[in-house]
Amino acid sequence: MSRFFIFLGIVYLIGAFYGFQAFRTLIKNPWLQGAYILIFLLVLGNIYFQFTGYERSQGMSSAMSLSVGVFLAFMTLGFVSGSVMLIEDVIRFFGWVLKKIVNAGSGTGMHFPERRKFVSQVALVLASIPFASLLYGMYKGKYNYRVLRYVLEFDDLPEAFNGYRITQISDIHSGSFDDAAKVKYAVNLVNEQQSDVILFTGDMVNNVASEMHPWKEVFSALQAKDGVFSVLGNHDYGDYAEWDTEDDKAANLEDLKRIQREMGFDLLLNESRYLERDGQKIALVGVENWGAGGFKKAGDLDHALSGVAADDFKVLMSHDPSHWESQVINHPWHVHLTLSGHTHGMQFGVEIPGWIKWSPVKYRYKYWAGIYKELGQYINVNRGFGYIGYPGRVGIWPEISVIELRKKRETV
Structure with a gap:
């Protein structure tokens, strides 16, 4: 079971990292960026804390159940937005490689292309749909x-x-x-x-x-x-x-x-x-x-x-x-x-x-x-x-x- 949680935590952090790329592309305020990172880490820490004290003979408490729901919501937010940003990174990389090949010897096309705000907007909008849905499913x-x-x-x-x-x-x-x-x-x-x-x-x-x-x-x-x-x-x-x-x-x-x-x-x-x-x-x-x-x-x-x-x-x-x-x-x-x-x-x-x-x-x-x-x-x-x-x-x-x-x- 511990291996499963380690794997889940790794997936969560990878998604959170790539999802953060969309957030920081649109939001330049360092305090808000810090808050974004802190919330993701608190959610991960909370689910770890809940399962550390979990006794199968007692079943899941209300607090633990809530923690699972919030964790899944934030994991989805990071995973969906991060997937879009990862796809953009792949496209950026191959675009950069192609330009280097085409412009070989010319000294141009050497800079790695910047992220596009539009893609970051799409990433966060798409991610917000399942995120909001999971929170709604818990509330209503x-x-x-x-x-x-x-x-x-x-x-x-x-x-x-x-x-x-x-x-x-x-x-x-x-x-x-x-x-x-x-x-x-x-x-x-x-x-x-x-x-x-x-x-x-x-x-x-x-x-x-x-x-x-x-x-x-x-x-x-x-x-x-x-x-x-x-x-x-x-x-x-x-x-x-x-x-x-x-x-x-x-x-x-x-x-x-x-x-x-x-x-x-x-x-x-x-x-x-x-x-x-x-x-x-x-x-x-x-x-x-x-x-x-x-x-x-x-x-x-x-x-x-x-x-x-x-x-x-x-x-x-x-x-x-x-x-x-x-x-x-x-x-x-x-x-x-x-x-x-x-x-x-x-x-x-x-x-x-x-x-x-x-x-x-x-x-x-x-x-x-x-x-x-x-x-x-x-x-x-x-x-x-x-x-x-x-x-x-x-x-x-x-x-x-x-x-x-x-x-x-x-x-x-």
Whole structure:
């Protein structure tokens, strides 16, 4: 980990150095130039100080989370502006070399070309866009909740469930919250959807179960006619914390399970439940976390399906969408709808409905946000309720998904 921070610090300083070239080209006041350098150094020093005292068992404090956000903002400012200045330096160098070759022996064209103010202006303007966006994401974006509504049609949906409404939330990450009023507002917003059932698809905490203790009362207010159901995400197992013994780690997981029960959540651990209406039923299936790559693989889809029939209409809760791609789509049993989260949409991207949907996380996950359909089966990848790491969101806002199931009618 220390090597990673050293590398990050080097990248930060290189970006800050080249970004400073743009600043000093436009600003000649030495006091302002000194202030620019001092701010960058203070930001770097602060993040180093925060991580020096970091204890994984306690998770990230609010001060540390804020420090990470500010560091990322200034790193981006330096990196973007510095990249423009570096490109200018390359062009200046080759231009100078070319002039020396052309004017060889003439004694002209020997002076290295000066920086152009216009390029410095472009560098700082371009850098200010992500810089301001990251600061906005910390101030406003992380609690900018959006309700996204979907209507999905199925040929074999039981008639009694035509119009059945599911509200999905995911990735609460309670250890990151710093505004109780905003979180209560979001919980009330979930209840205002008046859906038939509420499904939570994992990652209740960042590292340890105790992060949820201050929020138990808030999330206990979640209510739906058919109940509130949940599954575990990769962060819920305590794998990212340091434990004195394996027994301590196991006790932490049991504490989180107990908290969910006390809040009225029905936690599905590779098992299923039936939701019934007017004598008809659909199967709600929940698996523990299963993620491709290095993520925990505790999920057992076959065991979770063992309590239902092959021809039942099935809704699967599985935290990581890579599970859908790896095991669910081609499973012998048709799973009509899978609900996942995990990606957070990387908490950064650009979404304009009908025009563009992009985030860097798309290069890691094929299914990373919203509704997808493969082989007659659907998945919704929720963008997440909370946040982790960077204490904000830019362009990819916290999401409450409302999915209405419809019986597909034959067309004449």
